[in-house]
Amino acid sequence: MAVVVNPGLDRSEFGNVLRRMPFLTQPSLFIRAWDRHRSHWTGQFPSVEDMMVVERTQLEMRTLVRAIQNALAQAQEKMKNEQEEECRKKQAEMKIQQEEPKKTAVLSVKEKVKKQGLQTIADDSTLKWYKELQGLASHCAQSFEDLNNTKDMQSKKVRMELQKAATIPVSQISSISGSQLKEIFDKIDKLLLGRQVLSGGKSVSTSQHPHGLEFVSYKLAEKFVKQGEEEVASHHEAAFPIAVVASGVWELHPKVGDLILAHLHKKCPYSVPYYPPMKDGTSIEEYQQILGYRVDESGVEGQDSFLKRMSGMIRLYAAIIHLRWPYTNKQGLQIGPHGLNHGWRWLAQMLNMEPLADVTATLLFDFLEVCGNALMKQYQGQFWKLLLLIKEEYFPRIEAVTNSGQMGSVTRLKQFLEDALRNKQIEPPKGQLNSAFWRS
Numbered sequence: 001m002a003v004v005v006n007p008g009l010d011r012s013e014f015g016n017v018l019r020r021m022p023f024l025t026q027p028s029l030f031i032r033a034w035d036r037h038r039s040h041w042t043g044q045f046p047s048v049e050d051m052m053v054v055e056r057t058q059l060e061m062r063t064l065v066r067a068i069q070n071a072l073a074q075a076q077e078k079m080k081n082e083q084e085e086e087c088r089k090k091q092a093e094m095k096i097q098q099e100e101p102k103k104t105a106v107l108s109v110k111e112k113v114k115k116q117g118l119q120t121i122a123d124d125s126t127l128k129w130y131k132e133l134q135g136l137a138s139h140c141a142q143s144f145e146d147l148n149n150t151k152d153m154q155s156k157k158v159r160m161e162l163q164k165a166a167t168i169p170v171s172q173i174s175s176i177s178g179s180q181l182k183e184i185f186d187k188i189d190k191l192l193l194g195r196q197v198l199s200g201g202k203s204v205s206t207s208q209h210p211h212g213l214e215f216v217s218y219k220l221a222e223k224f225v226k227q228g229e230e231e232v233a234s235h236h237e238a239a240f241p242i243a244v245v246a247s248g249v250w251e252l253h254p255k256v257g258d259l260i261l262a263h264l265h266k267k268c269p270y271s272v273p274y275y276p277p278m279k280d281g282t283s284i285e286e287y288q289q290i291l292g293y294r295v296d297e298s299g300v301e302g303q304d305s306f307l308k309r310m311s312g313m314i315r316l317y318a319a320i321i322h323l324r325w326p327y328t329n330k331q332g333l334q335i336g337p338h339g340l341n342h343g344w345r346w347l348a349q350m351l352n353m354e355p356l357a358d359v360t361a362t363l364l365f366d367f368l369e370v371c372g373n374a375l376m377k378q379y380q381g382q383f384w385k386l387l388l389l390i391k392e393e394y395f396p397r398i399e400a401v402t403n404s405g406q407m408g409s410v411t412r413l414k415q416f417l418e419d420a421l422r423n424k425q426i427e428p429p430k431g432q433l434n435s436a437f438w439r440s
Contacts, residue, residue, distance in 0.1 A: 122274045126349055130265055130272050137262035140218050140255075144211040158208045159215070165191055165199035166216045167223040175241045175431070178438035182327065185245050191216060192253045220249070221259030225267060225313065233312025237431025239319040239370065244433060246316075247336040248325025257337055260320075268292055268313040270363055273350050307358060307409075311366045318343065318367045319429075322374035326438055340378045343371050347386065355398045361409040364390070365416055372426040384424070391417045 122130070141148075147159050169184045187197055194213065196203045206212035224246045232239045250257030264271050269292060278287045285295045292310060294301040321343040324336040350364065368375075376383050395414065402410050420426050 121277065122272060122349065122353070126272060126274065130274055133258055133262040133265060136258055137218070137266075140214050140259065144209075144215040144218070147209055147211055147215055155209070158212075161199060161202060161204045162206065162208065162212055162216055163219050165197055165204040166220040168199065170220065170223040170227060170242070170245075173227070173241050173245055175237065175433065175437065177440040178433075179440065181241055181245065185248055185325065185327075188220065188245070188249055189252060192220075192249070192256065217253070217256050218259055221256050222263050224260050225263040225316075228264070228313040228316030229267060229309045230312065232316050233308045236312075236315055239312075239315045240323065240429075240431050240433050243316055243319030244323045244325055247320050247323050247338070248328060250320070251325060251328055251337040254337065261338075264313060264317060268310050268317075270310060270359060271314060271317050271346075273346065273353065275353065275356065303358065307362050310359065311362055314363045314366045315370050317346075318370035321346075322371040323433075340371070340374055343367075343375055344379065347375075351386075351390065351394050355394070355401055357401045357403065358406045358409055361398050361402070361406075361413045365409065365413040368416060368420075368426070370429050372420070373428045376426050384421070387417060387421060391421060 121127070147155060150156055150159065166188075169187050173181065173184055175181075191197045191204070191206065192213070194206050196205045198204075206216050209215065224242065227242050228239070232242065246257075246260060250260065265274070269276055269290070276287075276290045282290075285300065288300050289295050293306050294309075320336065320338055322336070322340055346367070350360070355361070379386075395417065398410060398413070
């Protein structure tokens with residue numbers, strides 16, 4: 001590293017000083033040198049005056065050396081500060097470059113190119129419904145806050161037993177047999193009615209805590225949605241047994257149904273459908289969480305993982321919409337508690353909103369593949385008009401916001417629409433439970 005010397009110093013003098021330094025700083029060296037060469041010298045031994053000159057010069061030299069050392073130290077400190085500042089600037093620039101792709105991806109939701117006639121936010125009635133459900137879920141969670149935060153060992157034990165009694169049966173739902181599914185449903189129903197159920201070899205009841213029913217209802221709804229997010233996301237056919245049990249529980253215990261919707265809307269706002277706006281002061285990570293992305297210490301989840309989870313939850317929602325528990329005691333009802341009219345509403349609201357790259361094509365395909373057959377039978381001619389509208393007017397908008405790396409979902413949706421309109425038929429979804437299943 002080059003040393004920067006104070007420009008006020010005379011560099012030639014600096015060099016001379018360094019060469020003379022041993023003699024000037026140590027008089028004994030001066031005397032020994034004189035002694036070695038005195039045979040060639042005709043003068044006298046250095047006088048007192050000569051020695052005083054040497055000592056004075058020595059003092060001046062020390063002062064000069066200190067000045068040089070100070071100048072060097074200041075120059076090095078300045079250079080160090082400049083290097084540190086440069087390093088900080090480079091790190092800040094690198095951070096901005098790393099954050100820019102995330103910011104661009106997130107702001108595409110907020111700053112999508114506006115097209116006349118379509119919204120970027122849900123309509124007032126949909127927003128009102130969404131907020132009411134979130135308020136209900138929040139109120140329910142507050143009611144059992146003491147149980148959630150308890151330090152008492154007995155209360156902790158009760159909480160764990162109630163949570164297991166609510167969530168384990170949902171984890172056991174499968175399409176093995178209709179009789180097994182009925183056993184699981186009956187167990188959940190009994191728990192919600194406040195009766196004793198056997199869980200982990202112990203008798204458990206919501207009456208064990210004043211807010212036991214609220215706790216169980218909340219955890220049960222949360223688990224149904226989690227199964228959509230994980231199990232259905234990995235195995236699409238799992239949507240039907242989970243959805244039919246959820247529909248039956250919803251019909252007999254409407255509050256659980258509202259909580260299912262609240263959890264679903266929070267984890268997957270596209271199930272409303274609702275594209276939350278980015279508010280001032282919200283960080284990119286916080287906004288991505290609001291949009292449904294998982295964010296942890298390692299960062300934001302990838303787009304493929306995100307779409308897979310959203311797909312699982314939309315498939316579960318679509319299955320709930322058109323399925324009804326077959327053993328209900330309520331007579332005369334042909335539809336479930338959250339019926340096909342909600343499926344029509346969801347589709348209509350989606351088509352009134354600007355499409356999102358990747359997301360809209362993926363979720364429209366998932367929704368139509370699961371409950372398109374039921375909607376076709378229910379709405380007939382009106383449904384075909386809606387499908388034609390999607391193909392001719394809405395699909396080009398989807399293509400316009402899609403880049404080459406996102407064409408997979410667009411191609412699947414396009415093929416589905418073309419096949420359905422050409423054949424005037426949508427086949428029942430693969431894995432749907434039939435009458436033979438319920439006899440098993």
